[in-house]
Amino acid sequence: MPDPTTPRDFESLKAVLAERRGDLPRRLQQVAAFAVEHPDEVAFGTAASIATLAAVQPSTLVRFAKALGYAGFSDLQSVFRHRLREGWPDYADRLRTLNDAGTAGRDPLRLLFGFSETAAASLDRMRQTVSSSDLETAIDILARADSIYLLGQRRAFPIAAYLAYAMPKLNLRGVLVDNVGSLGPEQLANAGPRDAMIAVSFTPYTPFTVEQARLAAERGTPVIVITDSVFSPLQPHARIWFEVVESDYGAFRSLSATMCLAMTLAVAAGERVTAPAPARKPVRGTGEAGQPRPT
Amino acid sequence: MPDPTTPRDFESLKAVLAERRGDLPRRLQQVAAFAVEHPDEVAFGTAASIATLAAVQPSTLVRFAKALGYAGFSDLQSVFRHRLREGWPDYADRLRTLNDAGTAGRDPLRLLFGFSETAAASLDRMRQTVSSSDLETAIDILARADSIYLLGQRRAFPIAAYLAYAMPKLNLRGVLVDNVGSLGPEQLANAGPRDAMIAVSFTPYTPFTVEQARLAAERGTPVIVITDSVFSPLQPHARIWFEVVESDYGAFRSLSATMCLAMTLAVAAGERVTAPAPARKPVRGTGEAGQPRPT
DNA sequence: ACTTTGTTGGAAAATCCGTTCCGGCATGAT
DNA sequence: ATCATGCCGGAACGGATTTTCCAACAAAGT
Numbered sequence: 001m002p003d004p005t006t007p008r009d010f011e012s013l014k015a016v017l018a019e020r021r022g023d024l025p026r027r028l029q030q031v032a033a034f035a036v037e038h039p040d041e042v043a044f045g046t047a048a049s050i051a052t053l054a055a056v057q058p059s060t061l062v063r064f065a066k067a068l069g070y071a072g073f074s075d076l077q078s079v080f081r082h083r084l085r086e087g088w089p090d091y092a093d094r095l096r097t098l099n100d101a102g103t104a105g106r107d108p109l110r111l112l113f114g115f116s117e118t119a120a121a122s123l124d125r126m127r128q129t130v131s132s133s134d135l136e137t138a139i140d141i142l143a144r145a146d147s148i149y150l151l152g153q154r155r156a157f158p159i160a161a162y163l164a165y166a167m168p169k170l171n172l173r174g175v176l177v178d179n180v181g182s183l184g185p186e187q188l189a190n191a192g193p194r195d196a197m198i199a200v201s202f203t204p205y206t207p208f209t210v211e212q213a214r215l216a217a218e219r220g221t222p223v224i225v226i227t228d229s230v231f232s233p234l235q236p237h238a239r240i241w242f243e244v245v246e247s248d249y250g251a252f253r254s255l256s257a258t259m260c261l262a263m264t265l266a267v268a269a270g271e272r273v274t275a276p277a278p279a280r281k282p283v284r285g286t287g288e289a290g291q292p293r294p295t
Numbered sequence: 296m297p298d299p300t301t302p303r304d305f306e307s308l309k310a311v312l313a314e315r316r317g318d319l320p321r322r323l324q325q326v327a328a329f330a331v332e333h334p335d336e337v338a339f340g341t342a343a344s345i346a347t348l349a350a351v352q353p354s355t356l357v358r359f360a361k362a363l364g365y366a367g368f369s370d371l372q373s374v375f376r377h378r379l380r381e382g383w384p385d386y387a388d389r390l391r392t393l394n395d396a397g398t399a400g401r402d403p404l405r406l407l408f409g410f411s412e413t414a415a416a417s418l419d420r421m422r423q424t425v426s427s428s429d430l431e432t433a434i435d436i437l438a439r440a441d442s443i444y445l446l447g448q449r450r451a452f453p454i455a456a457y458l459a460y461a462m463p464k465l466n467l468r469g470v471l472v473d474n475v476g477s478l479g480p481e482q483l484a485n486a487g488p489r490d491a492m493i494a495v496s497f498t499p500y501t502p503f504t505v506e507q508a509r510l511a512a513e514r515g516t517p518v519i520v521i522t523d524s525v526f527s528p529l530q531p532h533a534r535i536w537f538e539v540v541e542s543d544y545g546a547f548r549s550l551s552a553t554m555c556l557a558m559t560l561a562v563a564a565g566e567r568v569t570a571p572a573p574a575r576k577p578v579r580g581t582g583e584a585g586q587p588r589p590t
Numbered sequence: 591a592c593t594t595t596g597t598t599g600g601a602a603a604a605t606c607c608g609t610t611c612c613g614g615c616a617t618g619a620t
Numbered sequence: 621a622t623c624a625t626g627c628c629g630g631a632a633c634g635g636a637t638t639t640t641c642c643a644a645c646a647a648a649g650t
């Protein structure tokens with residue numbers, strides 16, 4: 001007898017999962033989270049492969065399916081496959097209605113699309129401008145550094161903050177210079193030639209950032225600069241500098257490209273520190289179980 | 296030994312098929328035609344079911360695959376499956392080839408490309424999942440709000456920080472809850488029903504964020520949540536919530552999509568506040584003179 | 591006309607996969 | 621502390637699916 005509460009499409013499945021979270025056993029929740037987060041894997045993989053990725057036993061998948069009222073794993077899987085068959089092609093539709101100026105009017109969706117287009121464009125541009133050798137040198141500096149001071153204020157602050165979050169996970173000593181209580185100079189007091197600094201600033205350049213980068217450079221700390229123009233006042237103090245031009249949409253710019261570059265520097269440096277042998281393979285699997293928590 | 300002429304993505308497969316049509320046996324042409332015309336069937340079906348639909352024998356499918364240089368039918372099928380994974384631009388494939396060792400060694404450029412591909416994929420995904428009506432409602436809440444409390448810790452902190460930077464430029468009263476000195480509760484002490492909150496958190500969810508969002512919701516402050524799964528503990532306290540799944544590259548996730556969404560909310564709300572008449576045209580010129588400084 | 595080469599259909603075989611079942615374990619209640 | 625309940629991991633089973641193999645056939649060259 002078919003359970004009427006068993007969802008037959010992906011959206012309602014998500015709803016049911018959200019509702020019944022809590023009264024599900026631990027492993028089943030684990031499966032639920034994985035399924036919602038990686039629906040494609042569930043759609044195509046075999047029970048065994050999915051189980052491995054979700055770090056559970058295949059039998060748990062079957063239990064999961066039955067707990068929701070499905071006949072078995074395959075029955076559950078069909079829901080995920082169905083999603084891919086008809087779920088996707090509304091993208092073109094949405095674009096169409098978006099461009100039909102008349103109807104949509106001042107639809108915020110258009111804004112969203114605009115921002116994401118812009119971000120994608122920035123990413124593309126950055127890939128073409130960043131030089132491999134600059135990257136190498138910068139990573140080398142970071143990998144050798146004792147502490148890495150992260151300097152970015154105002155618009156650039158999110159970059160510094162994110163690096164401060166990520167670096168300890170990569171076995172790098174990132175020190176965020178947030179200038180709380182105007183204690184910025186003190187936060188940088190110990191920076192020396194054996195350390196390094198990543199300084200980020202865009203127009204209009206924050207004086208604090210420029211000044212502190214200058215001081216650090218004077219004391220022999222190698223400074224890696226991320227900025228948006230050759231005329232940046234930061235550039236003279238840089239050992240290595242990257243120009244990242246974020247395209248603008250209306251009056252606003254994304255940080256996507258800068259974020260990417262920053263993460264690349266951090267991850268590559270981290271890799272080099274923990275595995276200094278340059279012959280080793282990168283081996284960045286697509287989210288296998290047992291890897292460190294996504295960041 | 297892998298044949299280098301064997302196409303690994305759907306587009307080149309079509310190209311090869313177009314080229315070699317003619318020097319293929321009759322039944323194999325029949326299979327080729329069917330495959331190009333019904334790629335979804337090939338992706339999902341079993342060899343037997345596809346064979347029936349294409350009016351050939353299952354063994355013919357295997358022959359077809361081998362004639363093109365694949366290891367077998369399953370190998371060929373994987374190409375069709377990859378095509379469906381991430382929609383049209385086959386990001387998964389590109390990422391895969393990026394990761395498949397080989398050419399560039401451990402070039403940091405590869406990392407950079409990987410991160411930017413991932414960011415682009417996330418952006419694409421978000422565009423397809425965010426609903427227009429949710430956006431509308433959220434923007435409405437923000438536009439009506441007195442103060443807008445910005446709550447995001449750890450990995451989500453950059454988002455909150457960026458919003459805090461941008462909002463005042465948009466005539467919105469953004470209040471950053473940074474929890475410096477553990478003064479978070481005090482920063483939120485005055486939040487009431489006439490205000491609003493944007494709360495951002497991803498796995499592993501920061502308890503502080505969840506707790507403060509809960510408190511705010513209890514006191515009647517409408518909470519807009521940005522998170523990464525239905526299972527987010529933030530979700531129950533949300534008036535409106537957005538699911539943003541950032542694809543992961545290795546163990547790392549970008550913030551690009553989340554940033555875009557956040558900016559959209561802020562800009563749209565700002566527009567509605569300063570120009571409340573809904574009849575007015577959008578007028579987002581690309582950087583007209585006299586506009587506020589790029590952000 | 592005969593042979594050779596290549597193609598096709600079908601069935602057998604090997605593999606893989608989903609499912610079931612049982613023993614162990616942790617948890618919470620008595 | 622003991623028991624009961626429910627959850628979890630692993631192995632074994634049965635079914636389905638892919639693959640291989642062989643015989644029949646068609647076409648082309650001799």
